[in-house]
Amino acid sequence: MNATQHSTLHPAIRECAEAVAATASGIREEQLQDRTPCEKFTVAELVDHLGGTLLSAARAARREAQPGEDSAAPAMTPQALADSAGRAAAAWSDPAAYDGTTEFGPGEMPASLAASITLHELALHGWDLAQATGRSFDLSQETERAAVGVVEQLAEQARGNGSYGPPVPVPSDAPAFHRALGISGRNPAWNG
Structure with missing residues (x-):
């Protein structure tokens, strides 16, 4: 059992999932076509x-x-996003989930890496949605540190596949999560 990965990642996944669910629950219909800090996505996308x-x-x-590539999933609504965030947090609450390998994204990978990617998606895209819809995305210092850790872990690969833009400089005394945003190519001061 990978207790260290679970004890570090699961509390952060749970906290970010709760923040994503709160953000999603506040998205209004007229915000769905707004831009987000993640340039390739509108709020709806x-x-x-x-x-x-x-x-x-x-x-x-x-x-x-995982479903096959040709299986079409229905479009997500903000409420369905909130529900899927809760499901992901619940699934990663099992310490055994972090052991061995699993199928996720492009194929099979270490389960602990899949958990890291889950945190990365929740933290960065949760912040993107919050910024785009005028909501706060407040995280504890422990979760911010966990997010920085996974963003640093994934940065080289994410920049290589176009998921991250060039790093954005942030002050050395900035909050940990601002450093994660900057590493991922996001401007912590983004304001539409």
């Missing part, structure tokens, strides 16, 4: 992307088969 990713993350934690 990001709700759909994140919701689908979190459903896959829950399946990965439970070692369930």
